[in-house]
Structure formats: C-alpha cells, structure tokens
Amino acid sequence: MISRRQVFGLGAAGAVAAGAGALAARTLPAEPPAQAHVEEVFPFYGEHQAGIVTPAQDRLHFVAFDVITTDRAELAELLQEWTAAAARLTQGKEAGAFGATGGSREAAPDDTGEALGLPPSGLTLTVGFGPSLFDDRFGLAAKRPAALADLPKFPGETLVPEISGGDICVQACAHDPQVAVHAIRNLARIGFGRVSVRYSQLGFGRTSSTSRAQATARNLMGFKDGTNNLKLEDADLLREQLWAAPGDGAAWMAGGSYLVTRKIRMTVETWDRTSLREQEEIFGRDKGEGAPIGKQKEFDPVDLSAMRPDAHVRLAHPSAHGNAHLLRRGYNYVDGSDGLGRLDAGLFFIAYQRDPRTQFVPIQASLAKSDPLNEYIRHVSSGLFACPPGVVDAGDYWGRTLFA
Template identity: 45%
Template sequence: MAIDQDPPRRRFLKAGVAAGAALGAGSVAHAATNTPLKQLKQPVDPMLMVEPFFGEHQAGIVTPQQSHTYVAALDLTTDKRDDVIGLLKTWTDAAARMSRGDTAKPLPADDKAAPDSGDILGLGAAGLTITFGFGPGLFTHEGRDRYGLEKRRPAALVDLPRFNGDQLLPQKTGGDILIQACANDAQVAFHAVRQLARMGYGIVAMRWGQAGFLSGPRGQTPRNLMGFKDGTNNPSTAQPALMNQFVWANAPDAPWMNGGTYTVVRRIRITLEHWDTMERGFQEQVMGREKYSGAPIGKKNEFDALDLDAADKDGNQVIPENSHVRLSNQATNNGAQILRRSYSYNDGTDFYIERWPPWRQETEYDAGLIFVAHQSDPRTGFIPINDRLAKFDMMNQFTTHVGSAVFACPPGVRPGSFIGAGLFEA
C-alpha cells in the first residue's frame, strides 16, 4: 500500500510556541465552522498536520501512516466499573485535546498542579492519532467478570492460539487496554501515551510499551529493517467496500463494535546479523519479491499482480512455494486479507550465547517489527494466515515472535460521548 507521508524528521518549529498557539487558534476555527478536517488543506510541514479525533471510525486505523508510534498495553487494577467509565471519559477528552496539538489538560494558572509534562509545547500536533482497544481481560479476569461485561465480549475477540515457533515473553504479551499513538514526531507520540498512563494511576498499570518508526519517501511504500517494502498487498484504504469487507467489524453478537476493528499486535524480533549475511538473490527468494523495486519476482513494478503459476525454464516456480508473499497472499488464503500498519523498532543490543555449535558469543541487535494488523474478524484474518506462515514461511529462520496481543478497537466517538460508550450502555 502506498503511504502518503513526509520523510521522518525531528526539529523544533521556527516559530516555537507561537506556532503552537496559531495551531490552537486554527482548531478553534475548525470547531466553529464544523468543516471536516479531512477536507481542509493540510500544511506541508508534518509537524503542523492535524488529524481529527472524533469521527465514525477511530483515527490511526486507515489514517495514512505517520513516521513514529508508541504502542502500549495497560492492565486494569480496579474492580469498579465506574472507575473504568470515568477513565475512558477522561482519556477521550485528553486524546481530543492532544490530537489538535494541545496539552492533555488546560494549563493551570498556578504551579501547584501538574496537568501535563509540557515536553511537547511548541511542537505542534504532528499528525497525532490515538487509538484505543479493549483486550480479553476487560471482559474476564482470572475467571471473574469484574465489570459485568463478560456477556458482551464479541465472539471475534478470541484468545490467540500458540503458533509454531512462538517464544512469547510475558512482559511483552497481552493487556487489558491498548493505546497506540502515532505521530510525525517520536516525542509527540510518546508524550500522548505518557499522559494517558499518568491519568490512570490507581486504575491501570503499564504492562508493556514499545516505540517504533517508519521510513520512506512521501507517497511510497516504506521499507522495513530487512530492506523490503512493507505493506504492498494491503487492501486499499481508499475503497470503502474493501474496508467494510476486511477491516470494519459488523457482527450481530456485538453491535457496539460495528464500525470498529480487531487489532493484533505482534513484536517480531529479526536476527539482522544473520539476514545481512545472505545474498540478495536468496533474500528475494525468501520474500518472493525483488528487493529494490518491490515487484513480484519476474515482474517489473511493485504493484504488478502476482503470478503464482509462473515457472522458469526448468519448471520451477518463479515465486517459491514457501516464500512469504505466496503464503500470505489473498489467493492462497481463501480470499482473506488484513490491513497491516506496522512499524520497525530498534531497542539497542543484547548479549547472545548460542546453545549449539559453533557456540558463538556476541552482541546482537534487539530490533525488528511491531506488526500491527486490523481486520473485521481475527478468526478469518490473522489467525489462519499466520498459522500457515508460522509453519512454512522461509522467513522464520530469521524472525521470532516474542510479543503478542489482541484487542477489540471500538468505533469512533462523537463529541459529548466517550470511547467505547456503546459497550457500557445498559
């Protein structure tokens, strides 16, 4: 999928706080005219971009990808339903404010309160989107229905099975509530999650958090750390029919989820040291695509259709049987598709000891992919697709899934309501 974005860059605005004030004034003008922000001309500067928080669907799902993300999962520590509702209302107000470039709460006249860390003053909204999701633990926790919501758990919000090769770390897996902030600046994204987590002290506790980044020229599919374009085969977000078919939820057992989506997050570590020693031709066989152009092997252009029947002069498949693109393609998965919205991550290095010959000891990168997939139902989307990949994908010799979570992301919110309000209605 071609992604419309500016190259990532971090810098202070020349106008500083004055620019932030001007942005705030623009937001007020928008509210007065009630003109959809999507129809307004966005500024060239990615730090001044504003994405609307309120709408039919949550932002950050089909929104053109920003250059940075901070995704976090939190666990609920309260047994009181009213605490959860109150927090979601507080978060809705704060998220709407931050999405237009404002602080999480109004700045006080005195110095006796700390409503916001203030580290984003003068930076602008940077295209910030904040997306919320509910994990299985919101509905049932250790066999208990804490909030009277068990009967409203959607059938599609299934516990993910253990896939072949999974080496999941408890500290990177699960969570009752998802917060994903995406922005054209790393600090803006982290600031949003940081403020929301602070507001939830006593009600939620951070389970895990992960920063990510995305690189690529404006209007082109970005490349992951393996050097290949990532997201080429996504269903087009510009076609509502495809989004209704593959992304937006619409099931009679959970009408409160209509217009929402089910989101799978996987932390995939990539052994870049191993991958980087492979010849380009072999890498292309693993992927099933040309590395430089992104085209399917045997084709010239990135978006050329896959020819899964093509054979070389010796009768061998041009696109290998166990290549990533063949196994993940719609044509080999009963027509199923998911919307990938992934980010790369780099968390420094770890010391590593091999438990088999030649018994190497070395420092390796803790880097890889924050895989994020949206779909109308994981049972027909991510689960069967990933099951085939986990068993047969050549890429598995370079990747390990170490984190996993699934969430029901409710539809968008209208002014005066709060995120997930439909779930709590009697």
C-alpha cells in the same frame, strides 16, 4: 514554527477542516513535504477511530495497560477522562485545560509540558480492549465479542508474557516521536491508581502504507513491505474486511475493528550474510524495485506460479486464505542490543481486520508452518484488542457503547 496553541486558536471547526484537507491531499500521487506533515491535524471525532485508515505516520508509541481498579464506574470515568484528553492532544492542545504552566502553582500541572511549542505532527490516538478486560471484574463477560477469541499458539513462537496481552491498549502515531511519547505519558499520568503500564513499544519508519498517496516503506530486512495492504481508498474492501458490522454479534463494536499486534525480532546479523538471490526468493519480490518475482514493477500483478511454493508473498496472498486481507500499519524498532553484540531489532507488527479468526489466524498459521523467513525471525510478543467505533462528539467517550 507555529506553536501547538497558535495552531488551534482556530478551534474545533478549524481542526476538522484541516484534517479533511489533509486527507484530500493524500489523493495526489506524491506525499506532502516534511513541514506539511508536522503541521498535519486529523479530526478526533468521527464514525471510526483515527489511526486505523489514517495515512500512516512515521512514529509510534504503543502501550498496553492493566486495569488495577476493580470499580466499573471508576473505569468508565477514566475512559471519559482519557477521551477528553485525547480530543485535546490530537488537536495540538495540552492534555488539560490549565496545561503545563497554568493553574495553581501548589498543584501538579495537568500536562507534562515536553510538547510545548511543538506542532501537532499528525497525532492520532486509538484505543482497544483486550480479552482480559472481559473477565468477572467489571460485568463485561457477556459483551465479549466472539471475534475477540484468544489467539492460538502458533508453531515456533516464543512469546514473553510480560510484553504480551493487556486489558487496554493505546496506539499513538505521529510524525514527531516526542509528540507521541507526550500523549502516552499524559494518559498514563491521568490513569495513575486506576491502570498500570504493562508494556510499551516505540517504533519508527512505518513499514506499511495505508494510502495510495504514500510510498511503500521498507522493513529492516531492506524489503518493501505491505505493497498489497488494504488502503483507505478501498471503500468496498474496507466495509467487507476491516469494519465490524452490527450483524457480527457484538452491537457495541459496530464501526470498530480488531487489532492484532506482534513483536517480531529479526536476527539481522544472519540475514545480512544471506545472498541477495536467496533473500529475494524467500520474499518473492525483488529487493530494489519491490516487483514480484518474474515482474518488473512493484504493483505489477503477482504471478504466484513464478515463485517458490513457500515464498512469503505466496503464503500470505489473499487467494490462499479465502480472500482475507489485513490493514497493516506496523513499525520498525531497535531496542538497543542484547548484550551479545547483536541488535535487538525487528518489526512491531500491527494489523486491523473485521475478524481475526478468519483473517489473521489462518494467514499466520500458514506462515508459521512454512515461511522460510522463520529462520530469521522470532515472535516474542502478541496482543489482541477490540477497538470500538469512533467518538461521535464531546458527549461521547471511548467504549461508551460497551459500558452502556
């Protein structure tokens, strides 16, 4: 196996070329073999942050931080340090120049070391800023985008405040869970004394595909999820539905996107005792192939009239919400048991969009009101974040346009 250091003896130019090649390979009708995945590298610098339209990796470590410093300059400095570390980590290097074993033996290493010898595994790191960052601590209130309006309370949700919200989030996606955990651990280490971890979530088995070269994944209810998800190949729709534009009202967000997260616990034991017929009618799709009710294949055009009026697919369909689309890249999770013999399991929902007020909010309002799936699920956490545009080069950093 090639080590992380060996892979990137090629330098940044090699990293960019490898990343471009990886994206090009995604236009083929079959996914690359597993070994190709772990050697995969995505460019860190670009117009948009990686980890949004990037073909969804298999593992997630998501974290939300509270900022505990009240010094604006110190926060901006932290974002610069994080960006430098992220640029290294996503290219298969260690978090700091001296790594886990270099530098003075009398000082703490500037990398924790658990990813030594591991390949890059397609690691991406994506940052976002929550509504709470725009209070009076840092003089950012006037720069809060209108699209970052607090989400309304939806019927039936039972949110836990301790695992909701957050000033800053970081989404780490990779094909190796240790690589993703290593990245978040090192950002938390670098941020010590300036940020504290509010909550974090591990995820596995992506539940959505973000490229047509990927097979549609399944959620823990056994159904294919995100068949009609926005894909990186949908250039026109991405411009219209995903990326914030200069005229949207917050110039610093141009080229960025808005992230909504929801931790959705599934009562899998009850679901598992439900008949196959009812399961399929609830979703509006057949369980094996994933075909819409009344059709034969997964990607056959949906006939909404063929399914029950409250079928999940019908309630969430773009035609019911002014053609609103979401780019979803959620993950399954299992957090052990609840102490009563039931799995604490479900979906960590992740969706990117241009404006949650006209995309996520009306879709979720419809689902919360009428979706028969509500008998089997419970929303326990929620997050909303403004993810700024990509980092252009080594002189740029996450959020620079916000702090300018």
